[in-house]
Amino acid sequence: MKGSKKKEQVQLLQGAKTPIMVHIKRYWKLYAFLIIPVVYYILFKYLPMAGNIIAFRKYRAGSNIFGDEWSGLKYFRQFMRDNTFWNAFRNTLTINFTYLLFRFPMTIIFALLLNEVKNVHWKKFVQTVSYLPHFISVVIVCGMVKELLSVNGPINGLIKSLGHEAIPFIQLPEWFLTIFVTSGIWQALGWGTILYLAAMSGINVELYDAAKVDGANRFRQVWHVTIPGILPTITTIMILDIGSIMGSGGVFEKIMMLYNPMTYETADVISTYVYRMGVGSGNYSYATAVGLFEGVIGLILVTSANIISRKLTKQSLW
Amino acid sequence: MKESRGYKIFKVFNTILMIIVVLLTLYPFLYLVAQSFSSEAAIYSGKVTFFPVDFNIDTYKSIIRQGDFIGYYKNTILYAISGTIISLFGTAILAYPLSKPYLRLNKFFTPFVIFTMYFGGGLIPNFVLVNALGLRNTIWAMLIPGAISTYFVLLMKAFFANLPQELEEAAAIDGMGTFGIFTKIVLPLSKPIMSTMVLFYASGLWGNWFTPFIYFDKKELWPVALYLRQIIYGAQSTNELSAGFEETAGIAASVKSASMVLMALPIICVYPFIQKYFVQGMMLGSVKG
Numbered sequence: 183m184k185g186s187k188k189k190e191q192v193q194l195l196q197g198a199k200t201p202i203m204v205h206i207k208r209y210w211k212l213y214a215f216l217i218i219p220v221v222y223y224i225l226f227k228y229l230p231m232a233g234n235i236i237a238f239r240k241y242r243a244g245s246n247i248f249g250d251e252w253s254g255l256k257y258f259r260q261f262m263r264d265n266t267f268w269n270a271f272r273n274t275l276t277i278n279f280t281y282l283l284f285r286f287p288m289t290i291i292f293a294l295l296l297n298e299v300k301n302v303h304w305k306k307f308v309q310t311v312s313y314l315p316h317f318i319s320v321v322i323v324c325g326m327v328k329e330l331l332s333v334n335g336p337i338n339g340l341i342k343s344l345g346h347e348a349i350p351f352i353q354l355p356e357w358f359l360t361i362f363v364t365s366g367i368w369q370a371l372g373w374g375t376i377l378y379l380a381a382m383s384g385i386n387v388e389l390y391d392a393a394k395v396d397g398a399n400r401f402r403q404v405w406h407v408t409i410p411g412i413l414p415t416i417t418t419i420m421i422l423d424i425g426s427i428m429g430s431g432g433v434f435e436k437i438m439m440l441y442n443p444m445t446y447e448t449a450d451v452i453s454t455y456v457y458r459m460g461v462g463s464g465n466y467s468y469a470t471a472v473g474l475f476e477g478v479i480g481l482i483l484v485t486s487a488n489i490i491s492r493k494l495t496k497q498s499l500w
Numbered sequence: 501m502k503e504s505r506g507y508k509i510f511k512v513f514n515t516i517l518m519i520i521v522v523l524l525t526l527y528p529f530l531y532l533v534a535q536s537f538s539s540e541a542a543i544y545s546g547k548v549t550f551f552p553v554d555f556n557i558d559t560y561k562s563i564i565r566q567g568d569f570i571g572y573y574k575n576t577i578l579y580a581i582s583g584t585i586i587s588l589f590g591t592a593i594l595a596y597p598l599s600k601p602y603l604r605l606n607k608f609f610t611p612f613v614i615f616t617m618y619f620g621g622g623l624i625p626n627f628v629l630v631n632a633l634g635l636r637n638t639i640w641a642m643l644i645p646g647a648i649s650t651y652f653v654l655l656m657k658a659f660f661a662n663l664p665q666e667l668e669e670a671a672a673i674d675g676m677g678t679f680g681i682f683t684k685i686v687l688p689l690s691k692p693i694m695s696t697m698v699l700f701y702a703s704g705l706w707g708n709w710f711t712p713f714i715y716f717d718k719k720e721l722w723p724v725a726l727y728l729r730q731i732i733y734g735a736q737s738t739n740e741l742s743a744g745f746e747e748t749a750g751i752a753a754s755v756k757s758a759s760m761v762l763m764a765l766p767i768i769c770v771y772p773f774i775q776k777y778f779v780q781g782m783m784l785g786s787v788k789g
Contacts, residue, residue: 205604211678212597216609219594219648223613226645230621230629247625247632292521295514304518310775311522317699317767319707321725322760325732326528329535329757334546336531342546368525376782400507425618435710439733453623460624461714473622481619500614 237471257471270455289374312372324439385411425484536758576723599660641715659693695777
């Protein structure tokens with residue numbers, strides 16, 4: 183008895199494997215924690231994933247969630263011929279890419295500048311204020327945008343005081359991108375710095391001291407120590423952001439509240455199109471096909487970004 | 501240590517920039533508050549820019565006197581509290597076992613959970629499922645389908661993994677069971693991450709208008725967020741018009757602003773107190789990601 187226990191311990195120390203059933207029996211209480219969450223994941227994450235099958239099957243409201251009969255690629259052919267879809271596709275790329283192009287470098291620069299603020303209380307205050315918009319509901323953010331941009335609002339007040347005509351921003355397709363990106367930066371700039379600041383606080387102080395000994399001034403220290411120190415974080419966030427170029431996280435709800443038929447031309451994206459076709463008009467299978475197309479491209483993008491990053495920088499998410 | 505002239509100039513420039521960021525972040529809030537205390541005539545003629553014009557609290561009085569808003573507000577509080585409890589529970593019991601590297605089946609469970617971050621069911625399959633499960637027009641449609649966020653599971657998992665394991669091992673040697681260790685040792689040590697999660701989940705539920713928008717046909721179930729969406733956006737289609745949305749068209753700007761202020765207020769009040777925790781929580785979580 184004693185001998186076998188000792189043998190087991192030796193095995194554990196050597197990292198040898200105990201039989202799987204013994205392992206489960208020993209830790210069954212911990213594994214039991216997983217039961218409810220795993221059921222939840224199967225029901226509300228994997229079942230809807232499987233539910234995408236209705237992109238290939240005819241689904242009618244009220245029928246089996248996996249649809250009634252096979253329809254092949256009918257719905258995919260349909261949307262491929264649809265100009266509204268291609269308009270939404272173009273807008274999805276334009277909006278997400280422009281947003282990323284501005285937000286990504288601005289966040290890094292803001293984090294670097296924030297890191298140079300030496301007064302602790304002032305720094306805390308700036309952080310507290312700049313994180314706040316992240317917690318404000320999209321409904322309120324869009325409400326603010328509409329009030330600020332209304333014909334009687336302060337921005338048009340400024341325009342009028344300069345002697346120009348008021349601009350009905352929300353109704354003009356050519357303004358949508360600007361409105362979306364600007365309000366997005368207002369929401370995300372501060373919050374986006376949090377991971378960079380965490381990475382900066384983890385940089386070894388000795389590196390800065392060594393740089394100082396070598397005669398590097400503050401700017402060179404930032405260039406040679408801080409930026410290399412946050413490079414892994416930059417890479418990680420870059421991969422995730424590229425993966426979301428096709429995605430709808432955060433974008434969808436905002437566009438749902440900011441667009442209107444007058445601005446569909448520049449504001450309609452794939453996810454809002456899926457919403458209108460599916461929930462709005464009841465073309466479930468068609469809308470699922472469009473949504474699946476978006477999801478698969480997103481998955482391909484994040485996977486490729488990850489592979490490229492692993493090859494180039496030895497940094498990857500998985 | 502002496503500073504170069506260039507660095508001094510930079511510091512002045514940097515301070516000014518930070519002041520600008522703070523002002524630009526706070527201005528929209530200030531404007532909403534100003535509008536909510538101003539008269540409709542002043543707003544309409546564009547006189548309100550920074551401070552209330554014709555200061556009055558009539559807008560707030562009329563909103564509070566009108567019973568609907570209070571009803572929506574009660575729903576929001578109910579959804580936020582019960583939803584946060586469910587989400588926190590689900591996230592914690594999933595994150596805890598995943599944080600134990602010696603659990604060999606995690607080799608399967610961890611990717612099982614993470615994969616859902618990169619590929620999801622999408623709007624329509626989720627919509628179809630929730631309706632098929634009969635959750636439509638029930639509070640569960642709001643609380644259950646989005647209960648666990650994988651990203652938050654990973655944050656919490658990293659936090660648990662960073663806790664000193666010796667405490668748990670010592671408790672186990674003293675004969676404490678797995679569940680006891682979790683509730684009496686691990687949870688009390690996890691205040692930073694728990695407060696962070698409360699803020700994240702609660703603010704998400706507080707502002708969620710889309711879920712009730714697609715699942716709640718009855719106005720008695722509406723939260724404030726959906727009511728706000730309707731008065732800000734207005735009715736768009738004849739479909740919505742016939743569903744009883746018509747009274748929301750043409751609402752005064754002061755009423756919109758005051759409703760937004762009332763909705764944002766609890767989050768803004770609670771947020772500074774939790775902030776110190778979530779910075780900690782995010783930082784610990786992000787190190788291991």
